[in-house]
Amino acid sequence: DTQMTQSPSTLSASVGDRITVSCRASQSISKWLAWYQQKPGKAPNLLIYQASILESGVPSRFSGSGSGTEFTLTISSLQPDDFATYYCQQYNNYSRAFGQGTKVEIK
């Protein structure tokens, strides 16, 4: 099965910062990667799919890039509503594994 590894596990940042979260797949998944945001006590929310396509309604400050085994989620200017945990997920095969998550906290 394909394993997903995110880094860092925790990221401390300030409002207005540009941040990046990395996600690595244990084998090539082409572009079949999604990113989610989750806030405490809530279900996750789809942000990006096919590595770089923004889900409808998601602010344009979010962007994704990468292919194969290396992927990145970027928030261009962090807003107060963006402090949350972010997960990557592969869907190249029927095992839809998630990364372990990256918590973005206030510096």
Add this chain to the structure above:
Amino acid sequence: EVQLVESGGALVQPGGSLRLSCAASGFTVSTYSMNWVRQAPGKGLEWISYISRKSSTISHADSVKGRITISRDDAKNSLFLQLSSLRAEDTAVYYCARGGLAVGGRVRGFDLWGQGTMVTVSS
């Protein structure tokens, strides 16, 4: 309203079994692949089970393989999960999630989630 609503979570003794349900409304579940995802307290998301349209393909995570059955009843617009030989490490919020469709019919990730149902395994 387009939504998924899980039910069936409970306090269960180790070794017991449980059946979770996920009722869809506002859309036709037969059009989509469906999944179960769980989240242990304070931990990350763990995908555990997938079922394709028409149930032609089923896949489970290794952590639950042999103890899990996923099924769907398109006539009732519902998804189900049966989990047996429950262990303390199965304690989690269980979410059902829809495999969203992109242009061309390829899945675009999980675009709709339920609110989750809590399963606690303890004596």
